[in-house]
Amino acid sequence: MSQIVTLEQLKQTLGAKLAAGAKVVAPVLDGEFASFKEIADVEQASFVPRICMQNSIEEFFFPKHETIFTFVRQGNDVVLNDAPDFDVEQIVVGARPCDAAALPVLDPLFAWDYDDRFYQRRRAKSTVVSFACTQSDAHCFCTAVGGSPENTHGADAILFDLGDGSFEVRAITDKGKALFDGKTTESDKVGKACDAPVVNFDVWKIADWIRANFDSPVWEQVSLRCVGCGTCAYVCPTCHCFDIVDEGSYKKGKRVKNWDSCQDAMFTMHASGHNPRDTQGKRQRQRLTHKFVIYPDKFKFYLCTGCGSCSRSCAQMFGVRPCLEALDKEVQ
Amino acid sequence: MENIYKPDLMEVVKVKQETGDVKRVRIRFKDPEKAKQFSFNVGQFGIFSVFGVGESVFNICCSNSHQNEYFEFCFRKVGRVTERMWDVEPGDTIGFRGPFGNSYPIKEWEGKNLVFVAGGIAMPPIRCAIQYCLENRDKYGKITIVYGARTYGDLVCRTELDEWAKYPNVDVLKTVDIAPAEEIEWDGRVDFVPTVLKDSNVSGENAIALVVGPPIMIKLSLPILSENGFKDEDIFTSLENRMKCGLGKCGRCNCGSVYVCKEGPVFTQADIKNMPDDY
Numbered sequence: 001m002s003q004i005v006t007l008e009q010l011k012q013t014l015g016a017k018l019a020a021g022a023k024v025v026a027p028v029l030d031g032e033f034a035s036f037k038e039i040a041d042v043e044q045a046s047f048v049p050r051i052c053m054q055n056s057i058e059e060f061f062f063p064k065h066e067t068i069f070t071f072v073r074q075g076n077d078v079v080l081n082d083a084p085d086f087d088v089e090q091i092v093v094g095a096r097p098c099d100a101a102a103l104p105v106l107d108p109l110f111a112w113d114y115d116d117r118f119y120q121r122r123r124a125k126s127t128v129v130s131f132a133c134t135q136s137d138a139h140c141f142c143t144a145v146g147g148s149p150e151n152t153h154g155a156d157a158i159l160f161d162l163g164d165g166s167f168e169v170r171a172i173t174d175k176g177k178a179l180f181d182g183k184t185t186e187s188d189k190v191g192k193a194c195d196a197p198v199v200n201f202d203v204w205k206i207a208d209w210i211r212a213n214f215d216s217p218v219w220e221q222v223s224l225r226c227v228g229c230g231t232c233a234y235v236c237p238t239c240h241c242f243d244i245v246d247e248g249s250y251k252k253g254k255r256v257k258n259w260d261s262c263q264d265a266m267f268t269m270h271a272s273g274h275n276p277r278d279t280q281g282k283r284q285r286q287r288l289t290h291k292f293v294i295y296p297d298k299f300k301f302y303l304c305t306g307c308g309s310c311s312r313s314c315a316q317m318f319g320v321r322p323c324l325e326a327l328d329k330e331v332q
Numbered sequence: 333m334e335n336i337y338k339p340d341l342m343e344v345v346k347v348k349q350e351t352g353d354v355k356r357v358r359i360r361f362k363d364p365e366k367a368k369q370f371s372f373n374v375g376q377f378g379i380f381s382v383f384g385v386g387e388s389v390f391n392i393c394c395s396n397s398h399q400n401e402y403f404e405f406c407f408r409k410v411g412r413v414t415e416r417m418w419d420v421e422p423g424d425t426i427g428f429r430g431p432f433g434n435s436y437p438i439k440e441w442e443g444k445n446l447v448f449v450a451g452g453i454a455m456p457p458i459r460c461a462i463q464y465c466l467e468n469r470d471k472y473g474k475i476t477i478v479y480g481a482r483t484y485g486d487l488v489c490r491t492e493l494d495e496w497a498k499y500p501n502v503d504v505l506k507t508v509d510i511a512p513a514e515e516i517e518w519d520g521r522v523d524f525v526p527t528v529l530k531d532s533n534v535s536g537e538n539a540i541a542l543v544v545g546p547p548i549m550i551k552l553s554l555p556i557l558s559e560n561g562f563k564d565e566d567i568f569t570s571l572e573n574r575m576k577c578g579l580g581k582c583g584r585c586n587c588g589s590v591y592v593c594k595e596g597p598v599f600t601q602a603d604i605k606n607m608p609d610d611y
Binding site for chain 1: 333334335336337338339341381382383384385386387388408410411414416423424425427546547572573574576577579580581582583584585586587588589594608609610611
């Protein structure tokens with residue numbers, strides 16, 4: 001027997017959480033575009049499984065722009081005020097399986113020797129409910145990196161759209177069970193995800209090629225299309241490179257973490273003017289190496305969930321999958 | 333849980349102008365408890381900040397013999413943060429995070445001859461090791477310091493070089509690329525660092541070399557050291573990739589899978605040969 005929740009029950013569950021002061025994040029339609037947003041009312045949300053999103057859920061765990069502390073100068077002294085802890089319950093609903101899968105990938109990074117309390121607090125306070133995919137497109141390649149349309153990695157519960165205004169609920173963790181406790185009814189209907197996207201390349205082999213071909217001219221060739229805008233990094237659920245800058249004045253202000261992109265020419269520029277990654281090819285090499293060699297070396301995960309957001313959002317129709325496909329030609 | 337990005341507040345104790353665009357700043361913790369607990373190893377770096385302007389990464393440029401009282405860093409006025417750092421005066425408050433990274437295995441160097449090779453603004457990351465070794469003079473063999481800068485005015489620690497030369501069994505070979513004006517009393521060479529290093533004939537026998545400087549200086553110095561018998565694992569350097577967090581998270585200082593902020597900044601030539609050329 002499966003557990004079913006109707007759309008009405010789902011809305012009521014989330015509405016009750018909102019009323020209790022929780023933060024609820026869900027897909028919101030804005031014209032033809034959908035993005036994950038914090039909602040004030042369940043009616044703002046669109047509970048339709050989607051693969052094409054304007055952002056990922058990452059920013060609700062690792063915000064684009066986050067205050068680390070504020071400061072005030074008092075004579076020769078400086079007073080620092082810590083940014084407040086993230087202290088409310090957060091429900092992220094409607095995540096793609098490839099969005100949710102990014103969280104366990106990021107966990108070890110933010111706990112590597114130094115605990116990043118900003119990320120860890122948000123993570124501890126959050127419940128993630130994903131939607132099993134009902135379609136895939138030419139950008140999807142989750143299957144190449146160990147994912148699938150019904151992958152539950154990182155999700156506390158996964159919902160399968162039954163197409164009749166109800167969802168099959170599969171609770172994965174205690175948090176997921178608690179969220180839907182008493183909200184579901186038993187049924188013999190069983191949800192089904194779409195077929196897995198087909199990929200014709202082997203990431204494992206490509207990673208070996210990357211390891212051995214640091215100086216290959218292929219890097220410059222494949223990245224000729226790239227204009228270095230950084231969009232791929234900003235829509236990526238796993239990209240986490242950031243900058244630390246001060247805002248305000250000499251007298252008072254704040255220090256913030258901002259998302260950054262390795263595709264930006266200034267990313268590694270030394271004060272002397274020397275830049276180890278002074279061409280787009282070298283920067284693209286870093287991006288792919290980080291995702292498929294460096295991160296697995298350090299944390300045993302690919303820094304990629306195969307969501308395809310990078311190539312879906314790229315003005316040049318580039319991104320991780322097209323790059324992997326280009327590199328695959330070199331492997332053979 | 334602690335806020336790992338929040339710096340400690342430091343009081344500026346002393347500022348010394350080293351050259352036209354380099355200053356050395358001595359700082360101490362404002363919180364005496366923190367000062368008591370603080371320790372670092374020679375070769376580690378810190379992240380220093382002017383509140384409202386931003387953070388910059390510098391080596392801790394002094395030995396750790398006074399680590400609970402004060403420590404020092406050097407910087408060249410070259411960007412937004414350092415322009416503002418130039419204006420700090422004793423009594424001012426700045427921020428510090430650290431110490432970060434690995435350090436020179438200076439205990440393992442005991443009983444060996446040491447060769448320090450530095451160019452320009454790379455003297456500070458070597459100065460800490462020189463200071464340490466001179467404070468523990470009897471533990472180390474012959475010390476050779478080869479230091480050069482573009483001009484006489486660009487020599488960091490110029491007066492200290494003469495102090496160091498007074499220690500027993502210490503050779504200080506200083507050089508400038510461009511001959512100083514006649515009215516300047518210059519008792520050093522007018523040559524490039526690698527040439528002076530070659531002429532010094534230092535032997536790699538029971539010796540360690542620490543080479544920090546501009547890429548071209550390092551590139552030309554390494555073959556000379558190899559010819560003189562230095563093994564790759566006996567040649568050390570300190571890499572200076574751009575960093576933001578110092579904690580292995582912000583994702584920019586890596587050379588392949590090696591994070592310079594955590595696994596470096598100190599590497600041997602043997603390490604570097606196994607790393608992609610991304611520095």
